[in-house]
Amino acid sequence: MLIKISKSNQLNENSVTDENIYHSRRKAIKQMGFMGAGALLASSFSNQAQAGFFDDEPETFKTTKLNFTSDNNKELIKTPEKKIISHNNFYEFGTNKTDPQEKAQQFNTNPWQLTLSGECDNPHTLDYDDLTKAFPLEERIYRMRCVEAWSMVIPWIGFPLASLIKKAAPNSKAKYVAFETLYDPKQMPGQASRRVGGGVKYPYVEGLRIDEAMNPLTLMSVGLYGKTLPPQNGAPIRLVVPWKYGFKSIKSIVGIKFLTHQPPTTWNILAPKEYGFYANVNPEVSHPRWSQASERRITTGGLFARNRIATLPFNGYGEEVASLYKNLNLKNHF
Ligand SMILES: Nc1nc2c(c(=O)[nH]1)N[C@H]1C(S)=C(S)[C@@H](COP(=O)(O)O)O[C@H]1N2
Ligand SMILES: [Mo]
Numbered sequence: 621m622l623i624k625i626s627k628s629n630q631l632n633e634n635s636v637t638d639e640n641i642y643h644s645r646r647k648a649i650k651q652m653g654f655m656g657a658g659a660l661l662a663s664s665f666s667n668q669a670q671a672g673f674f675d676d677e678p679e680t681f682k683t684t685k686l687n688f689t690s691d692n693n694k695e696l697i698k699t700p701e702k703k704i705i706s707h708n709n710f711y712e713f714g715t716n717k718t719d720p721q722e723k724a725q726q727f728n729t730n731p732w733q734l735t736l737s738g739e740c741d742n743p744h745t746l747d748y749d750d751l752t753k754a755f756p757l758e759e760r761i762y763r764m765r766c767v768e769a770w771s772m773v774i775p776w777i778g779f780p781l782a783s784l785i786k787k788a789a790p791n792s793k794a795k796y797v798a799f800e801t802l803y804d805p806k807q808m809p810g811q812a813s814r815r816v817g818g819g820v821k822y823p824y825v826e827g828l829r830i831d832e833a834m835n836p837l838t839l840m841s842v843g844l845y846g847k848t849l850p851p852q853n854g855a856p857i858r859l860v861v862p863w864k865y866g867f868k869s870i871k872s873i874v875g876i877k878f879l880t881h882q883p884p885t886t887w888n889i890l891a892p893k894e895y896g897f898y899a900n901v902n903p904e905v906s907h908p909r910w911s912q913a914s915e916r917r918i919t920t921g922g923l924f925a926r927n928r929i930a931t932l933p934f935n936g937y938g939e940e941v942a943s944l945y946k947n948l949n950l951k952n953h954f
Contacts, residue, residue: 680725683847686752688777690759698761699772699918701845707918708852709766710871712801712808715818720852727807727851729872734857738878739794742787751857752842754787755779759846760839762862764869765901765935767887770916776860777843782834784876790830794878797833799826799859799870820886826870827883827897828861829944837862837940840873863937865899896954900945901935905954 710720713727732748746754757777765771785797803811803823810817832838839860842849849855854871861868867887877883887895894908903913917927934941945953 681850681852683843683850685847686757686777686843688757688759688843688846690775691761693761696761696763696773697919698775703918704772704774704844705850705852707770707772709866710852710854711818711820712810712822712824712872713852714810714816721850723809724851727855727872729851729856732856732874734874734876736784736788736876736878738798739791739880740878741789741791744788748856752848755783757842760860760862762837762839762860763935764860764862764866765915765931767865767867767895767899767907767912769910769912769914769931770918771929771931772918774860775845776839776841777846778839778841778860780836781838781840781859782836784840785830785833788876788878790878793880795830796879796882797828797830798875798877798879798883799828799873800875800877801825801870802872802874819890821889824870824886825883826859826868826885827879828868829882830878831944832861832941835941835944837937863901863934863941865895865901867895868899898945898948898950898953900941900950900954901931902933902950902954903931904933905951 706721707717708720709717710724713720713723730748732751733745734751735743735745737743757779759775759777761773761775763771764774801822801824802808805812805822808817808822810820811822828838839862840857841854841860842857844850844853849858851872854869854873857873858871859869859873868885882897885895885897887899888897901912906912912931914928915931917929919927932938
């Protein structure tokens with residue numbers, strides 16, 4: 621194979637770091653005794669084949685155009701759509717980055733029901749059509765920073781979670797909001813097999829403090845690049861919390877519940893010393909096994925188009941959200 625490497629794009633030590641991290645995240649799972657050696661081996665093989673996959677694989681899922689207004693955030697260079705829909709974490713469909721695109725195409729997201737319940741005056745359920753029609757849709761171009769130290773810039777379509785919460789009318793006891801992904805092992809091979817699903821306890825669950833959930837940046841996303849969400853990105857509706865590590869942005873949500881107490885969250889259950897409840901992007905607080913000071917921004921195509929940049933506090937959204945944490949020690953509450 622002939623590979624042309626231009627000076628500016630050379631593969632250096634830094635640019636492979638997040639792949640190492642990915643393996644090390646999986647290794648931790650394995651050490652906890654959740655995963656067979658076979659799975660780990662298979663994964664490292666397909667990981668090597670991953671670069672070529674981005675450019676060759678056709679899109680097979682169906683999307684629909686959406687009507688929205690755009691915030692036109694011009695400083696951010698968007699990650700190409702092809703990358704956003706082919707480099708995914710969605711362990712319900714497998715733990716390799718390419719598994720969700722390969723295995724989620726038959727995922728049936730219509731009909732769908734999203735139920736709001738718990739400490740609120742107006743518990744209710746949204747059907748599939750409500751998801752794109754109940755609230756005016758906006759485009760929000762956000763940075764997305766995975767805890768594995770790669771990042772993208774994604775043009776999401778959605779509506780503020782605050783609009784949905786106001787409709788549910790939480791009462792004064794509601795201090796936290798819990799989210800739950802669909803549980804359907806017949807459709808989600810990772811839920812049917814511990815090996816495929818990486819040892820995660822399903823359904824995938826997440827949570828926010830209610831003031832975080834009400835922050836205007838917090839989005840319920842129903843689309844990207846002007847169209848409905850592909851299944852691998854969390855169709856038909858997922859959370860986007862741009863100042864937190866990507867694992868907080870839970871996909872394919874069926875339940876939202878208002879609680880008096882902090883809910884358990886998936887990665888915190890799996891490895892509490894490594895993944896906290898808050899998970900605010902913080903270059904000064906290292907993961908126990910790797911630094912969070914920089915990240916690989918996924919921009920244009922191919923294995924060699926790698927871009928190492930400094931990670932920003934709160935992923936660049938400090939002006940909007942730092943005040944939420946003025947009484948919190950962010951080292952202890954990582
Ligand atoms: N239900 C569910 N939600 C999930 C995940 C998952 O495995 N299952 N992975 C999380 C992680 S680690 C990241 S980085 C983002 C990835 O979102 P994307 O694939 O749309 O980029 O989804 C998050 N939401
Ligand atoms: Mo992530």
